[in-house]
Amino acid sequence: MEDYLNQEEVSSKRLAHGDIIDGVVVRVDPDEVLVDVGSKSEGVISSRELGTREAGTPDLQSGDRIKVFVLQPENEDGNVVLSLRRARAESVWIKAQEKQVTGDLMEAEVREQNKGGLIVNVLGLRGFLPTSQVSRSYSANLQELVGQRIGVKILEVNRKRNRLIVSQKAAYDEDRARQRSELFERLKVGDEVRGKVSGLTSYGAFVNLGAADGLIHISELSWDRVANVGDVLQVGQEVGVKVIKLDPDMSRISLSLRQLGQDPWDHIEKRFPPGAVIEGEVTKTKKYGAFLQIGDGIEGLLHISELSWDHVERTEDVVQVGQRLRVKVLLADRPRRRISLSLKQVDEPGFRPPVDDAEAHDYPGEIERQPEHEPVLAEVSAAPPEG
Numbered sequence: 001m002e003d004y005l006n007q008e009e010v011s012s013k014r015l016a017h018g019d020i021i022d023g024v025v026v027r028v029d030p031d032e033v034l035v036d037v038g039s040k041s042e043g044v045i046s047s048r049e050l051g052t053r054e055a056g057t058p059d060l061q062s063g064d065r066i067k068v069f070v071l072q073p074e075n076e077d078g079n080v081v082l083s084l085r086r087a088r089a090e091s092v093w094i095k096a097q098e099k100q101v102t103g104d105l106m107e108a109e110v111r112e113q114n115k116g117g118l119i120v121n122v123l124g125l126r127g128f129l130p131t132s133q134v135s136r137s138y139s140a141n142l143q144e145l146v147g148q149r150i151g152v153k154i155l156e157v158n159r160k161r162n163r164l165i166v167s168q169k170a171a172y173d174e175d176r177a178r179q180r181s182e183l184f185e186r187l188k189v190g191d192e193v194r195g196k197v198s199g200l201t202s203y204g205a206f207v208n209l210g211a212a213d214g215l216i217h218i219s220e221l222s223w224d225r226v227a228n229v230g231d232v233l234q235v236g237q238e239v240g241v242k243v244i245k246l247d248p249d250m251s252r253i254s255l256s257l258r259q260l261g262q263d264p265w266d267h268i269e270k271r272f273p274p275g276a277v278i279e280g281e282v283t284k285t286k287k288y289g290a291f292l293q294i295g296d297g298i299e300g301l302l303h304i305s306e307l308s309w310d311h312v313e314r315t316e317d318v319v320q321v322g323q324r325l326r327v328k329v330l331l332a333d334r335p336r337r338r339i340s341l342s343l344k345q346v347d348e349p350g351f352r353p354p355v356d357d358a359e360a361h362d363y364p365g366e367i368e369r370q371p372e373h374e375p376v377l378a379e380v381s382a383a384p385p386e387g
Contacts, residue, residue, distance in 0.1 A: 015039065015080060019070040020087050025060050033060055035068060035082055043068065043080035050084050058084065067091065092123045093159045099123075100154040105171050108152045110145045118142055122152065125164050133167035151175060179211030184248040191243045192260065197233050205233045207241055207255055214253035216241060221257050223264050223297020225283060232257070264297040268334045271295070276329045277346055282322060285315045292327065292341060300339035302327060309344050318343070 015021070015037075023035040026042060033050065035043040045068065051058055060066070069086035099106055108120040108127065117130040129152065131142065138145050153174070156165040187193070195207040195214065204217040221232045233239065245254035272278065272294070280292030280300065289303040302325075307318045319325065330340040 015070050015073040017070055017072065020067055020090055021070065023066055023068050023082070025062050025064040025066060027062060028060050033084075035066070037068065037080055037082070039080055041074075041078045041080065043082040044075075045082045045084050049082070049086065089124075090159075092125055093157065096123055096125060096154055096164060097157045097159075100157050103153060103174075105151050105153060105175065106166070107149055108166060110148050110150060113142050113146055118145060120150075120152065120166060122154070122164065122166060126162075127152075127154075127164035127166045129166050129168060133165075133169050135168045135172040137172075138168075176211065180251060181248075183209065183211040184246060184251075187243055187246060187253070189243055189246060192240060193243065194238065194240050197235050197237045197239060200229050200233065200235060202229070205229055207239060209253065212251065212253060214241065214243070214255040216255045216257050220244070220255065220259065223258050223261070225293070225299065258297075264295060265334055265337055268298070268339070269332045272298075272300075272329045272332045272339060274329055274331060277326055278329060279324060279326055280341070281324050282319050284321060285319065287315065290315050290319050292325065294327075294339070294341075298339065300327075300329075300341040302341040302343055306330070306340075306342035306344055 021037055023037040023043060026034040026036050028034075031047050033045040035045060037043045049071070050060075066084060067087045068082040068084055069090060070080060071083050071086070072081035075081050106122055108122045108129070110129075111119045111121055113119075117128060117132075117134065120127045120129050131139065133155070134142060134145070150168055151171040152166040152168050153170040154164065155167050155170070156163065158164075193209060195209045197205055198208040198213055199206040202218075204215050205221070206213045206215055216233075218226055218229055221229065226232055239257065240260060241255040241257055242259045243253065244256045244259065245252075247253075278294055280294035283291050283293050283299060285291075287304075289301055289305075289307070291299045292302055294300050302319070304312055304315055307315065312318055325343060326346050327341040327343050328345045330342050330345075332339050
């Protein structure tokens with residue numbers, strides 16, 4: 001009884017062009033398909049309205065439940081003219097609208113290039129991918145994408161104008177963000193990973209780790225002093241690096257190249273014990289002294305007060321960059337990573353007479369005193385005769 005009432009309700013409803021309704025296949029003929037749509041007469045689907053070029057003609061059987069599109073509520077024979085092809089196309093447009101709302105990633109096949117971008121096939125619909133929405137990796141050469149399947153997000157759906165706009169960039173950025181999140185969950189400080197150098201700057205090198213780029217600061221390139229990043233790495237070079245810091249909130253990964261090797265400051269006190277005389281090359285000069293490279297990744301400070309026994313006004317008056325010197329190790333401090341050197345103590349100072357007179361301390365420049373003598377007394381016995 002309930003089914004009869006439902007059927008009466010459908011029968012009483014006036015059909016209109018554009019309606020999408022449910023139906024049941026009654027008979028399949030070579031040139032048409034009869035469908036029961038609950039109206040007074042059966043609906044008819046002509047052969048040309050069965051399928052699409054992309055999807056082909058469906059294999060229908062009596063009793064199949066299908067959705068159909070009303071082309072004409074009633075023709076001259078009193079039948080409802082229906083289209084399975086249009087119903088399926090409309091269903092795809094509805095699905096496209098749903099995907100736009102949910103923001104789901106979709107797969108698209110790139111069909112061709114035009115002056116504004118790329119023509120794509122999404123869900124069987126013809127869509128447009130503007131050049132501005134192409135991923136940065138391909139924006140310079142769109143032709144490379146023709147024939148490929150790519151991930152996109154639907155930006156706009158306009159059924160009346162048959163307009164479907166998609167974005168590869170939005171899909172790429174979202175997928176990149178997901179992969180980046182997974183990368184930060186997987187990485188740990190101390191991990192050794194491999195990547196490709198993606199860029200060089202004055203302060204370091206960026207290394208692509210797949211889902212994100214990490215930075216090797218110039219100070220982490222080598223234990224030796226590095227003046228130019230390009231002297232150590234080149235763009236496109238495959239490198240092994242060590243993770244030394246992770247900041248998921250800022251999406252930053254700090255890497256090190258030098259820490260893959262042994263720290264040259266290990267056992268520094270044994271390598272450079274106090275009193276040892278060694279050779280080094282002046283790498284830079286400052287107001288307060290000069291730095292010498294005395295080993296791989298090891299620099300020591302030659303303070304201006306240790307340049308000479310004499311007063312030194314300017315460091316450059318005694319040493320120059322590139323000059324090799326013999327110096328004495330005064331102190332090797334591993335925790336502070338400092339080595340103190342002396343040039344003047346390599347050779348003992350010249351003889352300097354001791355000054356015991358307390359008065360001499362008031363005049364540091366006066367270090368020699370004339371000896372004092374006892375007075376000589378003489379007795380005068382007679383005056384010389386006057387001429």
